[in-house]
Amino acid sequence: MRIGFKLIAEGYGPKEIVRQAVAAEQAGFDFVEVSDHYHPWLFSQQHSGYAFSMLGAMAHATETIELATGVTAPIQRQHPAIVAQAAATLGVLSDGRFTLGLGSGERLNEHVTGEGWPSVTVRHEMLREAIEIIRLLWQGGYQSYAGKHFTLDDARVFDLPEAAPRIVVAAGGDRAATIAAELGDALFATEAKPELVDAYRKAGGSGPRYAEVPLSYAATEQEAAESAHKIFRFGLLGWKLMSELPNPINFEAAASWIGVDDVREAFGCGPDLDRHVEVAAQFADAGFDHLALVNAGPDMDAFFEHAQHALIPALRDR
Secondary structure: OEEEEEEOOOOOOHHHHHHHHHHHHHHOOOEEEEOOOOOOOOOOOOOOOOHHHHHHHHHHHOOOOEEEEOOEOOOOOOOHHHHHHHHHHHHHHOOOOEEEEEOOOOHHHHHHHOOOOOOHHHHHHHHHHHHHHHHHHHOOOOEEEEOOOOEEEEEOOOOOOOOOOEEEEEOOOHHHHHHHHHHOOEEEEOOOOHHHHHHHHHOOOOOOEEEEEEEEOOOOHHHHHHHHHHHHHHHHHOHHHHOOOOOHHHHHHHHHHOOHHHHHHHOEEOOOHHHHHHHHHHHHHOOOOEEEEEEOOOOHHHHHHHHHHHHHHHHHOO
């Protein structure tokens, strides 16, 4: 079991995100992954720095911890040729510590280019082509590609790492899990669904399985639940809705019915180690072996201390 930490780029400014990556390394986490969004989910967040810029700073500021996007959508806002170049550069800067997390994205971030928001079927087609282009460019040399959705014209990524970054593909259902198995190196999910792991394996996937574990650390359960409700209540909406809403105001409206007690049930809230392990165990039991801990609590440094001395050792002992 490898234990990672989710950097919430919507909740903190770019410099603080880099500082947290350094603190995560010092606390003993194996990897960090950072969200790659254009907008925050909620008005209470008020941040959304560019993931690849922050990751470059992390690569310089850290030594051993693995770095990842969680996840990048290479289908509209960022052409796959640009994602291939950015990921290759990070592979060089980090001495091979970078993993490229990819997914079909959310309207929240991708609609900003004014191209409209395609159906999920089309998004999956675009993701397949994007992964093919990225892998093609990582082979080196000049490459061209003519697909249904993307064109690549005589392009070359000049700075390539010694080994290509691992590609982790996000999935919320069987179709995306199949893409992860057929074109990716690993699976990524945000829900403890064993059926996702089963679909991934059934399609031939044999790589690592990443998942995000919702926690909120604070001195009391109530304080932790209130903090999680403030900054992370959108997570209870479910992926089918989260992928379709265009702006924070829509998420504020959609999440207005979610109360503190609803969040308390979903998150491991408070200071209790057993409760945190219980929530994480749901993902481990579902077949995930790379757990990225999300802390929606009010004091990040207190969480890092808790993780270093109690939570990480407890999870490694499972």
